[in-house]
Amino acid sequence: MTTPEGILDFIAELTWDDLPPQVRRQSKLCLLDLIGVGAGGAGTKLSRIIRDYSALDMGGALPMMFDGRGASVSGVALAGGMTIDALDGHDGFNPAKGHAGCGVLPALYGLAQELGDVSGQEFLLCLTLGYELACRTAMAQHASVPDYHTSGAWVAVAVAGLAARLMGLDRAQTAHAMGIAEYHGPRSQMMRCIDHPTMLKDGSGWGAMCGVSAARLAARGFTGAPALTLSTDHWRDLGDTWLICQQYFKPYPVCRWAQAPIAAVLDLQKRHGFDSRAITALHIVSFHESVRLGTKQVTTTEEAQYSTSFPCALALVHGTVLPEHVAEAALDHPEVQRLSSILTMGEDAAANKAFPNRRMARAEITLAAGDRLQSDWFEPEWDPTDPPSKEDLEAKFFNYAGPVLGQARSQAIHRAIETLGHTASAQPLLDLLAQPIS
Known part of the structure; x- marks a missing residue:
């Protein structure tokens, strides 16, 4: 079993060379899919409301995804997470009954915009790390209580961990950040939103905001109780089994x-x-x-x-x-x-x-x-046991992003992702994501 100390070491010490080739490929596919779904979600009323709120009530200089207006890094994470979640077409993890990337990506985007010197490899590495932390935290949290809570609850803990890495926090500060996020993460009741569908959705944006805020608090000396989810056997194969490769993708933008x-x-x-x-x-x-x-x-x-x-x-x-x-x-x-x-x-x-x-x-x-x-019995398409091809996901990306961003910008994003693992900076991709939709 990996100890909490071992998890903190993993967060701080993971390198690009530690990622198997299939994990590197999968990180790009997940990134492409999330961006396409986010582009589609940017046209919704939900996204417009949350981006207006973030710009006005969470002011700052960092450009929000698909908007360009400035907000704080926490506001960028909130707006981006809820924008991707506004169109229910993003990837997910069956054992967690939820979604890791939806909250991880916008938090990572906001942090990278703030730091300004994140390489392409580090961006993909941190995205992968976010999936690993989120999915394992999810299984631990779901095992701890009978109620089914939203993805934001466990995404918050993962975001705190990857934010701590990017911000250069030490082991003790990272532990506090994840403890703060676990304590304050939105353990909202998912079935309430199933019975009464509203803009609350899966809590992903709130979890992203919570995780970023937790790391920033820890950096200032704020303390948090230990994250209990780090002391379970769900971490025993961390670094050996890569859960980013066990994500399903959605052929349709619904639950x-x-x-x-x-x-x-x-x-x-x-x-x-x-x-x-x-x-x-x-x-x-x-x-x-x-x-x-x-x-x-x-x-x-x-x-x-x-x-x-x-x-x-x-x-x-x-x-x-x-x-x-x-x-x-x-x-x-x-x-x-x-x-x-x-x-x-x-x-x-x-x-x-x-x-x-x-x-x-x-x-x-x-x-x-x-x-x-x-009919016979059917299961959803594009499960990890029968995944979509790269061409399937590229076609989906252009179907979702093209009508919103235009083909030229969509193609530029696709090219930027393809070369991301070999670029000195992730900034060209971030700049493409920051541009407002017409």
């Missing part, structure tokens, strides 16, 4: 719990060739949490993203689910609303038992001609 149902209904439509207007009944069998995504008639993008029925309806009408389909201007689609309203759901004991490591669903569709179709 992961709705992705298997989408796969099931699309398979039936592909195999039987029916038009959505021929459907008279639609039933999904899945696990409890998926069934809890119960909003049928949606009026906001948050409701659309935290629903099972609405994304299934979108998929049956459009053949896929893209950011433009969950944008608020597109929600009042009569056929999508009709299908969403008639969809029913039921739980399955085997699917419940398999969760969270597996998210299973099957679909039953009745057509006007009387045909009753039933």
Whole structure:
């Protein structure tokens, strides 16, 4: 078992040469995907509100992602985390039931902007470190309490650790930073936002802000109780097993719990060739949490993203689910609303038992001609056991970023990421991310 002291050593001493080639490749893919999702999220009302708030109430000189206005480093982390989280298309970690990169990246971006001399290798190294710290903290925290809390709770601890490294804090200060973040991290109840979808989302931005603030407090001598999550056996293979390589990616910008149902209904439509207007009944069998995504008639993008029925309806009408389909201007689609309203759901004991490591669903569709179709069991696409190709993720990035940033800027970001491990400075990429959206 790795001790808390060993974890602190790992944070301070990890080098680029310690990362296996597949980990280096994965860090770039995660970075590309997060930026694409963040670009898509920047056009939401949620993102506009939080960026306005950060600019006005958390003032500073550091440019926010996709905005350019200045904020403090904590404000930059908050705004960036909530902007990525505004479009539920980012990567995640099944055992944690949540997302590491969503909060880690904007905190890292803000810290790198403040320091100004972060190399490309160090940027990717710290992103990788953030995933390792976040995912292990998540498993430890989830094992400590029965309530399911948001990603911000454990992202805060990870961000405090990587911030301490970048800021050059000593071991004792790093321990205090992570203890402060664990104590103040937003242990918000995730299922409340599932039952009542709002802009609260997964707490990722709040966790990023908390982690950055904790490190800055520790640097000034503020003390925190030891982080209890560092004294568990979830760290025993730290540095040997790289959890960044165990992330899933999302083909669709909605909750992961709705992705298997989408796969099931699309398979039936592909195999039987029916038009959505021929459907008279639609039933999904899945696990409890998926069934809890119960909003049928949606009026906001948050409701659309935290629903099972609405994304299934979108998929049956459009053949896929893209950011433009969950944008608020597109929600009042009569056929999508009709299908969403008639969809029913039921739980399955085997699917419940398999969760969270597996998210299973099957679909039953009745057509006007009387045909009753039933799918096989499906799991979400792009799991770590069957990951997307580099080309898949590049296509997703351009689908999400292109309409918001333009193709020229999107291509420049892609090129900057491709060469990041060989550049003396991450600043060219940071400058591209800082530019406001039109």
